[in-house]
Amino acid sequence: xxxxxxxxxxxxxxxxxxxxxxxxxxxxxxxxxxxxxxxxxxxxxxxxxxxxxxxxxxxxxxxxxxxxxxxxxxxxxxxxxxxxxxxxxxxxxxxxxxxxxxxxxxxxxxxxxxxxxxxxxxxxxxxxxxxxxxxxxxxxxxxxxxxxxxxxxxxxxxxxxxxxxxxxxxxxxxxxxxxxxxxxxxxxxxxxxxxxxxxxxxxxxxxxxxxxxxxxxxxxxxxxxxxxxxxxxxxxxxxxxxxxxxxxxxxxxxxxxxxxxxxxxxxxxxxxxxxxxxxxxxxxxxxxxxxxxxxxxxxxxxxxxxxxxxxxxxxxxxxxxxxxxxxxxxxxxxxxxxxxxxxxxxx
Ligand code: NCD
Ligand code: ZN
Numbered sequence: 001x002x003x004x005x006x007x008x009x010x011x012x013x014x015x016x017x018x019x020x021x022x023x024x025x026x027x028x029x030x031x032x033x034x035x036x037x038x039x040x041x042x043x044x045x046x047x048x049x050x051x052x053x054x055x056x057x058x059x060x061x062x063x064x065x066x067x068x069x070x071x072x073x074x075x076x077x078x079x080x081x082x083x084x085x086x087x088x089x090x091x092x093x094x095x096x097x098x099x100x101x102x103x104x105x106x107x108x109x110x111x112x113x114x115x116x117x118x119x120x121x122x123x124x125x126x127x128x129x130x131x132x133x134x135x136x137x138x139x140x141x142x143x144x145x146x147x148x149x150x151x152x153x154x155x156x157x158x159x160x161x162x163x164x165x166x167x168x169x170x171x172x173x174x175x176x177x178x179x180x181x182x183x184x185x186x187x188x189x190x191x192x193x194x195x196x197x198x199x200x201x202x203x204x205x206x207x208x209x210x211x212x213x214x215x216x217x218x219x220x221x222x223x224x225x226x227x228x229x230x231x232x233x234x235x236x237x238x239x240x241x242x243x244x245x246x247x248x249x250x251x252x253x254x255x256x257x258x259x260x261x262x263x264x265x266x267x268x269x270x271x272x273x274x275x276x277x278x279x280x281x282x283x284x285x286x287x288x289x290x291x292x293x294x295x296x297x298x299x300x301x302x303x304x305x306x307x308x309x310x311x312x313x314x315x316x317x318x319x320x321x322x323x324x325x326x327x328x329x330x331x332x333x334x335x336x337x338x339x340x341x342x343x344x345x346x347x
Contacts (some may be wrong), residue, residue: 002316007312009296011034011295011296012247012308013271014039014303015136015253016249016251017250018073019252021220022056025315027253027271029066030325032066034346037074039155039248040057040331042102043262044095049077050077051087055075058075062295069072076097079124083124087194096208098303099135100133102115102121102138103115103133104140107138107224124182124294127168129169131173135171137160137176139175140222149224152179152223153181168191170193171193174194175196176248177196178234180234194244197248199270199276200270202230205219217261218259218334237283238282243297250268251271253325255327255333256333267331270335272336276319276342283344296308313346313347314345
C-alpha cells in the first residue's frame with residue numbers, strides 16, 4: 001500500500017480560460033481555491049488585445065473572487081496581425097501583461113482575430129525577445145490540407161522552427177502539447193528558453209475516448225486528443241523530472257448546449273478536478289515524488305516568479321467527481337470526469 005496523504009506547495013495553473021460575466025463567476029472559485037496563480041487566456045469576445053483591456057479584465061476577475069482569496073490572475077495579450085510592439089512593451093513593463101498568446105487565425109475557439117502569418121508580427125516578437133516577455137503558442141497548423149490529427153506536428157516543423165531560429169533568445173511555451181514530436185522537441189532543448197504545458201485530458205485519454213460507443217463531445221478539445229503512442233510520450237515527459245514541463249489545465253468551460261450540438265465547440269472544463277487527475281497519472285507512472293515540481297515549481301521558475309506560500313494536501317480517499325457547475329441563469333457546464341471516481345481527494 002502506498003502513501004495515504006500527500007502535501008505539496010500550492011500549485012499554479014499556467015493555462016486557464018476563465019471567460020467573463022456569469023461564466024467567470026461560476027467557474028472562478030474552482031481555480032481560486034486550489035491554485036496560487038493562473039495564466040489567464042485572452043480569447044474573450046472581443047479578445048484582450050490591449051493593456052487597458054487586460055487591466056479591466058483582471059479587475060473583473062478580482063471582483064469575482066472571494067474576499068480573502070490569495071489567487072493572482074496573470075494576464076495575457078492576444079496577438080493579432082495589427083498588434084503594436086509599443087503596446088506589448090508598455091503592457092509588459094507596467095505589469096498588465098505577463099505574456100502574449102499566439103493563436104494562428106482559425107486554429108481554435110475564438111481565434112478568428114489571431115495571427116495569419118508570423119511575418120506579420122516580426123516587430124512584436126523582436127520586442128518580446130528584447131524585454132524577456134514569454135510567447136505562449138497554440139501550436140497547430142491552419143493549413144486546410146493538413147489532417148486535424150497532424151496539425152501540431154506540422155506546426156512544429158514549419159512555424160515553430162522558424163520562430164525558434166529567428167528569435168534565439170525568445171522565451172516560448174508550447175501550450176497544451178499533444179504529440180510525441182512536441183514532447184521530444186522540448187526534451188531535446190538545452191537552452192532553457194523552451195517549455196510546455198500539458199493538460200490532464202491529454203495525459204489520461206487517447207482519441208478513442210471521443211468515439212467510445214458514440215460521439216462524445218465532452219472529450220473534444222483542441223488540439224484534439226491523439227493516438228496512444230502520443231499519450232504515452234506525454235506521460236513520460238510530464239513525469240520525467242524535466243523542468244521544462246509544467247501544469248496548465250487548459251480548463252475551457254462551455255455551457256453544455258454549446259458542446260452537445262450539431263457543431264459542438266472545443267474545450268474541456270477540468271478546473272474542479274484537474275489536480276486529482278494529474279495526481280492519478282503521476283501515481284500510475286510511479287512518479288509521485290515528481291508531482292510537486294510539475295504542479296508548483298517548474299512553471300514559477302520558468303516565468304521567474306517566486307514559489308507560492310502555503311500547501312495543499314491530498315488524501316487517498318476515493319471520491320466521485322461532481323457532475324455539473326451551474327450558471328446563474330440555470331445553464332450548466334459539464335465537468336471533466338463528472339460522475340467518475342478518482343483515488344485522491346483534496347483535503
Ligand atoms: C479553448 C477554448 O474553449 O477557449 N478550447 C480548447 O479546446 N482548448 C481554446 C484553446 O485553448 O484552444
Ligand atoms: Zn486554451
